[in-house]
Amino acid sequence: MMLRLMLYGLAVMLRRNAHKPEVERMLRGRRCSVQIRTRDGCVSRHFVFCGSAVFSRRGVLHGPDVDLTWKDASTAATVLRSGDPASLQEALAREWLLIEGSSDLATWFGDLVRAARGDASEPSATADAVAVIGLGRMGSGIAHRLLAAGHPLVVYNRTIEKAQPLLAAGARVASTPAEAAAAAKRVVTSLMGDASIIEVLEGPSGILSGLGRGCIHIGASTISAQATRRVAQRHKDHGSHYLAAPVIGRPEAARAGDLIALVCGERAAFEASRPVLQAFTRMVQYLGEDHVLASAAKLAVNYTGATLIDLMGQVYAFGEKAGIPGATIHAMFRMMWAPPPLQGYATRIWRRDFEDLGFDLLGGLKDVTLMIEAAKDIGVRWEFAEIIQRKMKRGIEMGLAGKDWSSTYEVTRAESGLGG
Numbered sequence: 448m449m450l451r452l453m454l455y456g457l458a459v460m461l462r463r464n465a466h467k468p469e470v471e472r473m474l475r476g477r478r479c480s481v482q483i484r485t486r487d488g489c490v491s492r493h494f495v496f497c498g499s500a501v502f503s504r505r506g507v508l509h510g511p512d513v514d515l516t517w518k519d520a521s522t523a524a525t526v527l528r529s530g531d532p533a534s535l536q537e538a539l540a541r542e543w544l545l546i547e548g549s550s551d552l553a554t555w556f557g558d559l560v561r562a563a564r565g566d567a568s569e570p571s572a573t574a575d576a577v578a579v580i581g582l583g584r585m586g587s588g589i590a591h592r593l594l595a596a597g598h599p600l601v602v603y604n605r606t607i608e609k610a611q612p613l614l615a616a617g618a619r620v621a622s623t624p625a626e627a628a629a630a631a632k633r634v635v636t637s638l639m640g641d642a643s644i645i646e647v648l649e650g651p652s653g654i655l656s657g658l659g660r661g662c663i664h665i666g667a668s669t670i671s672a673q674a675t676r677r678v679a680q681r682h683k684d685h686g687s688h689y690l691a692a693p694v695i696g697r698p699e700a701a702r703a704g705d706l707i708a709l710v711c712g713e714r715a716a717f718e719a720s721r722p723v724l725q726a727f728t729r730m731v732q733y734l735g736e737d738h739v740l741a742s743a744a745k746l747a748v749n750y751t752g753a754t755l756i757d758l759m760g761q762v763y764a765f766g767e768k769a770g771i772p773g774a775t776i777h778a779m780f781r782m783m784w785a786p787p788p789l790q791g792y793a794t795r796i797w798r799r800d801f802e803d804l805g806f807d808l809l810g811g812l813k814d815v816t817l818m819i820e821a822a823k824d825i826g827v828r829w830e831f832a833e834i835i836q837r838k839m840k841r842g843i844e845m846g847l848a849g850k851d852w853s854s855t856y857e858v859t860r861a862e863s864g865l866g867g
Contacts, residue, residue: 449520450485450490450527454483454490458501460564465500470562475498475499476498477497477498480494480496481512481556482508483515483517484507485517485519486516486519487519491505493507512549514548515546517538522543526538535557575723576600578635579627579634579635580602580624580628580638585701586604586635586667588699588701589727593635594618596722600613601626601631602618602619602621603622624648625651632663634654636665638668639668639810639813640669640671640674641671644670645674648664660686661686662687663688663690663719663720664687664688665690665692666692667694667708668693671742672821679738689738690710690711690712690713691711691712691738691739691741693708693742695707697806704729706728708730708731709732710733746814746821750832755784759780759792760853760855762780764859764865773797777797796856806851807850808843808847811839819832835855845857845861
């Protein structure tokens, strides 16, 4: 009964708030259907969205765009009532909740519900000032999202040209990392790797020279366990706090506020930083106080992605040599790899179009090397990473350093005797 009432209340709330600016923006042009039900069929309600109109009724809808099936009504009510993202993640991990259909649409529906409830971030004159250091493809997207969430923003980048769009949008540009840190309670760094983060942190013009005691540094980069420990210790000695928060997603996800952050550090610092983290993410996963866990989790995710990308390249090369039409393999991958990022990589490899940079080959080599070292440190051998590392080095020798990291396909083609 509780779940049935909750879903009815959700339907009423969505219809009542459909014209709120944030909700209306999310509904604009959207035509889709979402179904929520229990495995035993005792509770079922579906939602149909058509522009700004929201329709809902009890019962089963055949062929919804996404079907959210709960283990039972009691579990669903408990998790939904808590409103805790961690509880939802546990439900997914334990398969108390199964998602069939578009996972992106499921995420959109969750964001829509939060917006209708009024949980979405709204610009606020009292939002904490934030500094963003590193305005590459990821950092610039993060900075724009923070501005959109109403945070007074100061930015620093080694080359001033990359700061110009943010300056025009209302950010202030600092001349050093220390100056940027001195102007903010939260500092977000989005940098290349170990050397760059240490360089920006330490020294007379580094972050620690300007950051106040009790302030928080959020590290969104993928760095090694050794560098993570060093950064965390330097902040502890300084009287400030460090959150290791490497992000998952391509640059377009950063611009859309659609990243996933894996966060470790002091719980109090994490809770205090939620508004900043939520401004540029769709999901924040807190993993505990051991900073190194965030680095390990990100490398595990990247190892999975790198392996699947190289696997696709091998299959495309096999198909080309065997005479299988590339379009056939591409269609197969589009069906198999439901998440849009993997579909995007399948398309890039099929078309051999590596100019649309999400992560270049040099950055990919850095991460793959970190993967190998991290696995070796705990007595695990990630053999695919060793193969991919060799291909990346060969790709750089072939002049592909500035191409997307999926350009390892060109190495696979060359080693398969495929010219042109």
